[in-house]
Amino acid sequence: MNPTLVRLRGVERRFGSVVALAGAELELRAGEVHGVLGANGAGKSTLFNVLGGLLRPDGGTIEVDGRPVVLTSPRDAWAHGIGLVHQHFTLVPTLTVSENLALGLRGALEPGLSVQRAVRELIERTGLDVPLQPRVEELGVGDRQRIEILKALLRDPRILVLDEPTAVLTPDEIERLFDLLRELAGEGRAVTLVAHKLDDVLAVADRVTVLRAGRTVLTAASGEADQSELVRAMVGDGVVDTIALGLGPPPSGAPPSAPHAERWVVRLRGVDVEDERGWRLHKVDLDVAGGEVVGVAGVEGNGQRELARVLAGRLEATRGTVELPEQIGFIPQNRSTEGLIGEFDLVENVALALYRKPEFHSGPWLRWDGMKRVAEEIRSRYEVAAPSVATLGGALSGGNQQRVIVGRELEMSADLLVAENPTRGLDVSAAAFVHDELRRLASEGVAIVLLSTDLDEVLALSGRIFAIAAGTLRPVSSRARDRAGIGALMLRGERRTAVDSALERGVDDG
Numbered sequence: 001m002n003p004t005l006v007r008l009r010g011v012e013r014r015f016g017s018v019v020a021l022a023g024a025e026l027e028l029r030a031g032e033v034h035g036v037l038g039a040n041g042a043g044k045s046t047l048f049n050v051l052g053g054l055l056r057p058d059g060g061t062i063e064v065d066g067r068p069v070v071l072t073s074p075r076d077a078w079a080h081g082i083g084l085v086h087q088h089f090t091l092v093p094t095l096t097v098s099e100n101l102a103l104g105l106r107g108a109l110e111p112g113l114s115v116q117r118a119v120r121e122l123i124e125r126t127g128l129d130v131p132l133q134p135r136v137e138e139l140g141v142g143d144r145q146r147i148e149i150l151k152a153l154l155r156d157p158r159i160l161v162l163d164e165p166t167a168v169l170t171p172d173e174i175e176r177l178f179d180l181l182r183e184l185a186g187e188g189r190a191v192t193l194v195a196h197k198l199d200d201v202l203a204v205a206d207r208v209t210v211l212r213a214g215r216t217v218l219t220a221a222s223g224e225a226d227q228s229e230l231v232r233a234m235v236g237d238g239v240v241d242t243i244a245l246g247l248g249p250p251p252s253g254a255p256p257s258a259p260h261a262e263r264w265v266v267r268l269r270g271v272d273v274e275d276e277r278g279w280r281l282h283k284v285d286l287d288v289a290g291g292e293v294v295g296v297a298g299v300e301g302n303g304q305r306e307l308a309r310v311l312a313g314r315l316e317a318t319r320g321t322v323e324l325p326e327q328i329g330f331i332p333q334n335r336s337t338e339g340l341i342g343e344f345d346l347v348e349n350v351a352l353a354l355y356r357k358p359e360f361h362s363g364p365w366l367r368w369d370g371m372k373r374v375a376e377e378i379r380s381r382y383e384v385a386a387p388s389v390a391t392l393g394g395a396l397s398g399g400n401q402q403r404v405i406v407g408r409e410l411e412m413s414a415d416l417l418v419a420e421n422p423t424r425g426l427d428v429s430a431a432a433f434v435h436d437e438l439r440r441l442a443s444e445g446v447a448i449v450l451l452s453t454d455l456d457e458v459l460a461l462s463g464r465i466f467a468i469a470a471g472t473l474r475p476v477s478s479r480a481r482d483r484a485g486i487g488a489l490m491l492r493g494e495r496r497t498a499v500d501s502a503l504e505r506g507v508d509d510g
């Protein structure tokens with residue numbers, strides 16, 4: 001058996017009244033890829049922030065090479081060969097890529113080896129291709145993720161942890177990353193992949209550990225772990241959402257029917273959005289009918305933010321024509337800055353959307369009794385963890401803020417709902433709820449545009465699917481309606497090589 005490099009026992013950590021870890025256990029062995037699974041909020045990032053020296057545990061022990069250690073800073077963790085690729089980016093946006101890489105390396109290189117050379121060698125060896133000259137702020141999230149991984153690898157860690165690295169990569173890039181992880185494990189390192197999607201983990205891991213509510217509930221060789229057992233370990237008695245777990249659509253998950261041409265509610269023609277940085281959207285044509293879910297897949301930063309805002313009536317097109325219905329619901333991705341007002345209570349936050357609806361007016365006055373009723377209903381139906389509807393938006397955790405916004409926009413009964421990564425950051429049961437609600441709204445005749453970086457979500461929920469790359473929207477043909485086909489279309493705008501044959505397969509011209 002491979003030697004154990006890391007052993008975590010009974011790790012506990014609280015944030016105020018929130019118990020993030022309540023006795024988590026983990027063993028990482030040399031030569032293995034270890035998958036760590038758990039729904040959002042299970043405590044995965046907290047556990048690895050403890051191992052990375054960023055958070056002090058309230059209880060439990062950490063052993064490296066069989067000896068107890070105390071890790072009080074990332075420097076301590078590095079001294080033991082522990083390298084952590086964070087879920088949230090840690091790069092300095094205004095510095096160039098090389099400057100960021102050099103920063104991460106301070107004093108860690110073998111004498112005589114220049115940063116430039118080390119970086120070039122590493123890029124060649126790993127195939128993690130990134131440009132070195134631009135400032136990080138000029139790059140998309142895919143590049144940023146690759147830089148974070150390079151930064152960790154440059155210090156040659158014995159123990160490498162990647163916290164949810166796949167969210168911003170295309171399927172093709174994910175596959176290449178997994179090959180690299182296997183290779184790194186083959187060199188005798190302990191490699192850990194943290195994810196909330198089963199098939200990502202099962203594709204690469206030798207062993208898996210499942211965390212739930214801060215506890216380790218299962219550890220098994222991935223060959224021996226039964227998929228349904230893993231699902232149950234992840235969600236407990238909660239709702240199983242096959243989409244959020246990366247298991248594809250549920251058996252009953254036939255996509256909503258084809259559009260009725262007489263019920264177009266959205267019509268975009270030749271829409272450009274241009275800003276000082278250049279094109280954000282270019283010649284976008286899009287029709288959406290009532291009752292259909294139109295999916296837009298893309299790697300973040302390719303124009304979907306702008307498209308979502310044009311559709312929500314919040315951003316004006318530079319050119320082209322935009323026809324939208326009167327009542328539009330919008331679930332923005334950045335819920336804390338665009339969705340909720342921190343100083344408003346839940347009733348006021350709900351009113352922000354509902355004030356546009358006639359039934360909430362009585363003459364010139366807003367009907368606060370009605371708003372309060374809706375707010376209370378949202379709080380209970382969407383299981384918002386808030387003591388009352390008088391709780392301020394800013395006092396809620398991120399996940400609960402999302403529940404309020406999703407609930408509010410779903411309650412709008414708009415003609416069009418624009419949803420931008422609507423389940424990001426939600427736990428599995430909340431995500432299942434949102435997915436069900438989107439289906440229900442579509443079946444009631446609402447037009448839905450789902451913009452998501454989660455291909456499984458797009459595939460499972462959408463009727464027609466488009467890929468967006470570098471501001472250009474392309475329809476995905478039925479032949480290309482799978483991860484590989486859509487992935488190829490998503491790549492087109494990237495600086496990387498375009499997969500042209502796959503592109504031709506993927507585009508319906510006319």
Ligand SMILES: Nc1ncnc2c1ncn2[C@@H]1O[C@H](COP(=O)(O)OP(=O)(O)O)[C@@H](O)[C@H]1O
Nearest residue numbers: 015018020038039040041042043044045046397
């Ligand atoms: N810095 C923090 N302050 C307050 N609560 C936190 C903080 N970090 C994490 N939490 C809470 O701890 C729990 C576990 O979070 P996390 O470790 O990020 O889970 P995961 O990575 O599995 O999604 C969640 O309830 C989360 O809201």
Ligand SMILES: [Mg+2]
Nearest residue numbers: 044045087164
């Ligand atoms: Mg996390």
